Amino acid sequence: MKVLVGYATVYGSTKEVAEKVGEVLKSKGMEVDVKSVTEISDVSAYDAAVIGAPVMKFSFLPPAKKFVKSNRDALSKIPVAYFSIGFKMINDTQEGRDWMMKKLKVVTKVVEPVDVGLFGGKYIKPEKGLKMPFPEGDWRDWDKITAWAEGLATKLK
Numbered sequence: 001m002k003v004l005v006g007y008a009t010v011y012g013s014t015k016e017v018a019e020k021v022g023e024v025l026k027s028k029g030m031e032v033d034v035k036s037v038t039e040i041s042d043v044s045a046y047d048a049a050v051i052g053a054p055v056m057k058f059s060f061l062p063p064a065k066k067f068v069k070s071n072r073d074a075l076s077k078i079p080v081a082y083f084s085i086g087f088k089m090i091n092d093t094q095e096g097r098d099w100m101m102k103k104l105k106v107v108t109k110v111v112e113p114v115d116v117g118l119f120g121g122k123y124i125k126p127e128k129g130l131k132m133p134f135p136e137g138d139w140r141d142w143d144k145i146t147a148w149a150e151g152l153a154t155k156l157k
């Protein structure tokens with residue numbers, strides 16, 4: 001079974017989450033390609049897909065949204081899961097999850113997922129430029145991410 005793990009990122013933290021998800025799926029015997037959504041040409045080559053992007057400036061990162069929209073037909077034929085990261089998930093609360101799920105509607109309403117993973121992100125204040133009012137740190141919980149990816153292995157089949 002061939003699985004696509006597609007990600008969109010600005011600072012690279014989502015790419016690392018995608019790589020972790022890919023690693024877990026590989027350990028479950030799946031053939032996995034981890035790729036930026038801007039580098040994927042043929043979705044029909046895959047039996048399942050996982051698409052991940054951060055929420056930034058109150059939106060699921062636009063290249064990921066664009067990817068899902070442009071590949072709607074091919075993605076609709078296979079099991080699809082989404083994941084997202086953001087400061088809203090630093091504390092895993094129902095309010096945070098509801099807020100994130102609203103932001104992910106731009107993709108969940110286009111292709112319905114078999115599962116959605118929501119995790120804290122990583123934020124380091126830039127030396128120059130706009131500083132966001134978020135606590136600085138790496139809030140990605142690798143145990144949670146691994147557990148989610150392990151559960152996906154059966155949901156994607």
Ligand SMILES: Cc1cc2nc3c(=O)[nH]c(=O)nc-3n(C[C@H](O)[C@H](O)[C@H](O)COP(=O)(O)O)c2cc1C
Nearest residue numbers: 010011012013014054056057058086087088121122
């Ligand atoms: C400019 C900027 C805007 C952000 N806006 C949001 C937001 O609206 N909601 C949220 O939950 N997290 C927000 N974040 C946190 C990011 O989702 C987090 O830093 C994420 O790990 C970035 O992913 P990347 O490293 O793959 O680009 C923002 C971060 C930055 C730098």
